[in-house]
Amino acid sequence: MSNRTKNILYTVILLISVFIVYQYRNRSQNPVFIEGKTMGTTYHITYFDGERRDFKQQVDSILNQVNQAINTYLPQAEVTRFNNGSGAVKFQLPYLRQLLERSKEIVSASSGAFDPTVMPLVNAWGFGPAEPLNPDNLEIDSIREFIGFEKVGFNADSVWKTDARTQLDFGGIGQGYGADVVAEFLKSKGITDMLVEIGGEGMALGKNRKTGRPWEIGILDPNSTRENQFFKAYVGLENKSFTTSGNYFNYREIDGKKFSHTIDPQSGYPVNNPLLSVSVFSADATSADGWATALMVMGVEKAKQVLEQQPDLDAVLMYSGEEGKTEVFITPGIKDQVTLKK
Numbered sequence: 001m002s003n004r005t006k007n008i009l010y011t012v013i014l015l016i017s018v019f020i021v022y023q024y025r026n027r028s029q030n031p032v033f034i035e036g037k038t039m040g041t042t043y044h045i046t047y048f049d050g051e052r053r054d055f056k057q058q059v060d061s062i063l064n065q066v067n068q069a070i071n072t073y074l075p076q077a078e079v080t081r082f083n084n085g086s087g088a089v090k091f092q093l094p095y096l097r098q099l100l101e102r103s104k105e106i107v108s109a110s111s112g113a114f115d116p117t118v119m120p121l122v123n124a125w126g127f128g129p130a131e132p133l134n135p136d137n138l139e140i141d142s143i144r145e146f147i148g149f150e151k152v153g154f155n156a157d158s159v160w161k162t163d164a165r166t167q168l169d170f171g172g173i174g175q176g177y178g179a180d181v182v183a184e185f186l187k188s189k190g191i192t193d194m195l196v197e198i199g200g201e202g203m204a205l206g207k208n209r210k211t212g213r214p215w216e217i218g219i220l221d222p223n224s225t226r227e228n229q230f231f232k233a234y235v236g237l238e239n240k241s242f243t244t245s246g247n248y249f250n251y252r253e254i255d256g257k258k259f260s261h262t263i264d265p266q267s268g269y270p271v272n273n274p275l276l277s278v279s280v281f282s283a284d285a286t287s288a289d290g291w292a293t294a295l296m297v298m299g300v301e302k303a304k305q306v307l308e309q310q311p312d313l314d315a316v317l318m319y320s321g322e323e324g325k326t327e328v329f330i331t332p333g334i335k336d337q338v339t340l341k342k
Helices: 003-026 056-070 079-083 097-109 116-124 136-146 174-188 285-298 298-308 330-336
Strands: 033-040 041-045 152-154 158-161 194-196 202-205 214-219 231-237 240-246 251-254 259-260 275-281 313-322 327-330 338-342
Touching: 041 056, 041 174, 041 338, 056 079, 056 097, 056 174, 079 174, 079 214, 097 152, 097 158, 097 174, 097 240, 097 298, 116 136, 136 338, 158 240, 174 194, 174 240, 174 285, 202 275, 202 285, 214 240, 231 240, 231 313, 240 313, 251 327, 275 298, 285 313, 298 313, 313 330, 327 330, 330 338
Parallel strands: none
Antiparallel strands: 033 041, 041 194, 152 158, 194 202, 202 240, 214 231, 231 338, 240 275, 251 259, 275 313, 313 327
């Protein structure tokens, strides 16, 4: 073969190789979107995959299993069988036990501001699957007798309770946990750049290849209504979880008075403090979700103190300041990644 022929073949092979690389990069920079319904809300997932695989069926299957373990609205869920029974419930799936372990950590670290045994109070105030009681002071005091995570015991095999009236509610941590489970599944498939969101809680891993920048999420302005939602801040995230807890739309009105869906496990009453919303950023969405709930219960000043003691957490607090003006507090660790809307 002559040198001229060799050069021509080399050029053709080089051009084909460049074209293949171009096509691959072009495909890998076009995201895959999947969405669906779960946990009484919706999920939205964006990820980059050179093979453009569609994982919706697997994601739906995983989330269905998570629901069968921790969703109190499902009559056959493991947590429902625990709530309705008095004896031990054996774990059929890994999810309830994992969530109990994580919950125990946050209950302890938050001194009970987060506590999933709040379920009877959630029901009493009309935010759970049971009929609301519209309770008075005596009823609240009575219910508080069987609130407390120390009344729940578990091991690798099963979960039980020391008071038959104790019940669990994972509404303050479950969506974050679900996002972690889905993110771990996608990582097992070789996905490194993804945004997983379930009901506003989720994980931002890697980057948005389309823009070449960190993933960007918005934080709703506390003055938003269900019909008119707008953002107060934007946050750039890379390898961080995100969650926002607030009383934007989820409240009950009794005799003209609005009651927050966030219940203080220790007082037994819906929280009533200047905090309007708490956005938490952490290494995992389970922690972020649970701590957002806890910080909402604590109120502004206590939340600031606790955040100083929890270096693994960052947060954006929005609260009512003087004359009703919305004030914003941002922890130093994430301040450079937050853009406030004027």
